Amino acid sequence: MTQQQQQAEPTSTSAKILYRPVGIASSIVGGLLANLIFKKVWQRTAPRDVPDDPPNALDSGSDLKTIVLAAGLQGAIFAVVKVLVDRGGARAFQRWSGEWPGN
Template identity: 75%
Template structure:
């Protein structure tokens, strides 16, 4: 459906969805963090630590830190989209209105 064909979401639907969006975002962040740690353990270069490095780790090279950051960002972005879209779809089924737009 194009934006011009879409029906505008009511203000009440947006307000009612706000707590759902906040809770699902928090849960999504926790899930994304767990997924990233598991993926890092499998995908990390052999010389990298088993725990994901951060920018201030002195014993970890810049390339490894950048790899970890890029992987973490990609995983968080995908999980966020899945959580946001799933929450909006569930809200629409419950209320009959799409919470965005």
């Protein structure tokens, strides 16, 4: 089935309902994975004078530049991991059910 065929066929209500637990579980796993990846990347790429733990907005010991850098890096990693996990979960669901869970 091509990508255009997937988008042309509406998803049944039952497929959407059955996909919800899969989507929730994959989102949780994806968030944990993204957090782990971000912490590892931060430890390797953080400026030398910054602790290994990434700063947050309320961290009084970090300057705004470092906090914004960490937030941008974290956002980019979370976005990419989310897309990969969501897409992978949708494809696995399609192989299992024969229906694309979106649209």
